[in-house]
Amino acid sequence: MQEKGTISIHTENIFPIIKKFLYSDHEIFLRELVSNAVDASQKIKRLASLGEYKGELGELIVDVKVDKKKKTITISDRGIGMTADEIKKYINQIAFSGATEFVEKYKDKGEDQQIIGHFGLGFYSAFMVAKHVEIHTLSYQEGAEPAIWSCDGNTEFEIKPGKKKERGTDIILKIADDSEEFLEDHRIQGILDKYSKFLPIPIRFGEKEKQEEDGEDKDGKKKWKTVKVDNIINNPTPLWTRSPSDLTDQDYLDFYKELYPFSEEPLFWIHLNVDYPFNLTGILYFPKLKKDFEFQKNKIQLYSRQVFITDEVKDIVPDFLQLLHGVIDSPDIPLNVSRSYLQSDSNVKKINGYITKKVADKLGELFKKDRKAYEEKWSDIGVFVKYGIISEDKFEEKAKDYALLKSTEGKFYNIDEYKAAVEANQTNKDKSVVFLYTTDEEQQHGYIETAKKRSYNVLVLDGPVDSHFINHVEQKYEGVTLKRVDSDVIDKLIDKDEKKESVLSEDEQNKVTEAFKKAVNDEKNTITVEPMATDDLPVTITLPEFIRRMRDMQATGGGGPMMFGEMPLNLSVAVNANHAFTKKIVAAESEDEQVALAKQAYDWALLSQGMLSGKKLTDFINRSVELASK
Numbered sequence: 001m002q003e004k005g006t007i008s009i010h011t012e013n014i015f016p017i018i019k020k021f022l023y024s025d026h027e028i029f030l031r032e033l034v035s036n037a038v039d040a041s042q043k044i045k046r047l048a049s050l051g052e053y054k055g056e057l058g059e060l061i062v063d064v065k066v067d068k069k070k071k072t073i074t075i076s077d078r079g080i081g082m083t084a085d086e087i088k089k090y091i092n093q094i095a096f097s098g099a100t101e102f103v104e105k106y107k108d109k110g111e112d113q114q115i116i117g118h119f120g121l122g123f124y125s126a127f128m129v130a131k132h133v134e135i136h137t138l139s140y141q142e143g144a145e146p147a148i149w150s151c152d153g154n155t156e157f158e159i160k161p162g163k164k165k166e167r168g169t170d171i172i173l174k175i176a177d178d179s180e181e182f183l184e185d186h187r188i189q190g191i192l193d194k195y196s197k198f199l200p201i202p203i204r205f206g207e208k209e210k211q212e213e214d215g216e217d218k219d220g221k222k223k224w225k226t227v228k229v230d231n232i233i234n235n236p237t238p239l240w241t242r243s244p245s246d247l248t249d250q251d252y253l254d255f256y257k258e259l260y261p262f263s264e265e266p267l268f269w270i271h272l273n274v275d276y277p278f279n280l281t282g283i284l285y286f287p288k289l290k291k292d293f294e295f296q297k298n299k300i301q302l303y304s305r306q307v308f309i310t311d312e313v314k315d316i317v318p319d320f321l322q323l324l325h326g327v328i329d330s331p332d333i334p335l336n337v338s339r340s341y342l343q344s345d346s347n348v349k350k351i352n353g354y355i356t357k358k359v360a361d362k363l364g365e366l367f368k369k370d371r372k373a374y375e376e377k378w379s380d381i382g383v384f385v386k387y388g389i390i391s392e393d394k395f396e397e398k399a400k401d402y403a404l405l406k407s408t409e410g411k412f413y414n415i416d417e418y419k420a421a422v423e424a425n426q427t428n429k430d431k432s433v434v435f436l437y438t439t440d441e442e443q444q445h446g447y448i449e450t451a452k453k454r455s456y457n458v459l460v461l462d463g464p465v466d467s468h469f470i471n472h473v474e475q476k477y478e479g480v481t482l483k484r485v486d487s488d489v490i491d492k493l494i495d496k497d498e499k500k501e502s503v504l505s506e507d508e509q510n511k512v513t514e515a516f517k518k519a520v521n522d523e524k525n526t527i528t529v530e531p532m533a534t535d536d537l538p539v540t541i542t543l544p545e546f547i548r549r550m551r552d553m554q555a556t557g558g559g560g561p562m563m564f565g566e567m568p569l570n571l572s573v574a575v576n577a578n579h580a581f582t583k584k585i586v587a588a589e590s591e592d593e594q595v596a597l598a599k600q601a602y603d604w605a606l607l608s609q610g611m612l613s614g615k616k617l618t619d620f621i622n623r624s625v626e627l628a629s630k
Ligand SMILES: Nc1ncnc2c1ncn2[C@@H]1O[C@H](COP(=O)(O)OP(=O)(O)OP(=O)(O)O)[C@@H](O)[C@H]1O
Pocket: 032, 036, 037, 040, 077, 079, 080, 081, 082, 090, 091, 094, 095, 096, 098, 120, 121, 122, 123, 124, 169
């Protein structure tokens, strides 16, 4: 049996095209060949379990060997092997048409298309790095003859009888001159670590050294010796493939360490397992989040039947859950299609929905089971929940019950509970319940205290997505308004239409206004004199809620067009007509003295906002000393 033939169904030679268009990702050849070897090994295992193969299974292990001298890489398995006819069918026809289809689809696309890395190009990806490829194989079938297929990267192949005595397949790549990097052990080790860490059949890459106990020396101290052991790349039964009922918390924590050796312990995890209408397994971990969470994205690894595919899960996992860590394994995620197709793929949509639901249910379960423990974790999980609520309606439906608001007293409420708690005292004349909040308890301390004097409750909303969350709550909850404690004077924050009498006459009010205009000396700021409680501060500086919100949203991204970046800082300066100090200004003998006192009161207000610094601060201190010494 010796045969020569042409692989071609097209006259065009696809190999140079494969090489050219997969330029950025040559390393995947090894993923493909090792995956094929694993598939072949699993097939024989299955045939044996079905009783269709009765011979010895032997040790099912895949070997990767590099011969630097001969410039070859060999991938060997003890799988089902192929007969010459099967080679013709699977390698010459099916595999080839797969590769051709791939090239047809992508030859007009740019060279560094990201999707390339997600491809199962199959057997022919070997030609990205090899100038000559041989298959030595012996089928498991009784009486099968060994066969050798060889091809040197053009469309001609040769099949001849082989000498292989053991069942299985060796794929021998003669590495091309421009790909000799793949003859370096560390390069191969790196690729195997990346793609094959959790394959279901052991992958061996040579040997490694290990320290082993070697009795005791004459002083009774342990002795050690260096021994060589098989260098097994993978953990063939990673946690997600096992049944949750067999696993302990420690198993999950250990697996997390295996995935992210340098990370802090996760808060909790979800074991995913679904068979229908799609197949998906995996474990998602909730990490402890740092405030700056952007860099923590892309920690979820996507596998297809335990073969690593990518850690870019943008379209498969909803945006807000990309902060999670862990593994998803699904043979149903189409990997060989473009991104836009992926977005409209119904399986991907279902998977997306399933993950969202699972996460929502798990959070709900934790909340119900032990609310206190849930509240303790809130500073870490709050970001996910709020982010999810903002971005996914389906998630919000479930999560609104356990999305918590924290008050300055450290008490937690869900939105409905909070509304009920403050409604009586914090409803304004328009029947809107006003939620007061602070973004910085230190800096806005004075304002929080003023609110507390009215027995108002103040929320702490200082997280990275809170500015968006606030807008969302207002949109979803009719009759609820959120206002930052320093965005207006207290009686206007929650305007109950309770008229306070001013002790100043109109003339006196004008006088005070004039004095402050001169003292503030800034056209952009508006000055008002208003009757307030006698124990409210003499002057309050505020930045209107909507302007500040625009600025905040912009700072955290996605807050509308850039024009707001230029928005000037228009402050409102409210003078308390009923404060004793204001009376003192009115009573001052000269206009100069009035302005000096006004300036003093204005500086107090600036000081309480943390807005006084440099020369202004020095002037203030000097003036205070002078006044106090009079
Ligand atoms: N080591 C092997 N042992 C036995 N059969 C093999 C081996 N490698 C490849 N084959 C056969 O050749 C076929 C084609 O392989 P190829 O890698 O091109 O495509 P595939 O594995 O079917 O799909 P994919 O594109 O996902 O890799 C396989 O389906 C299998 O039947």
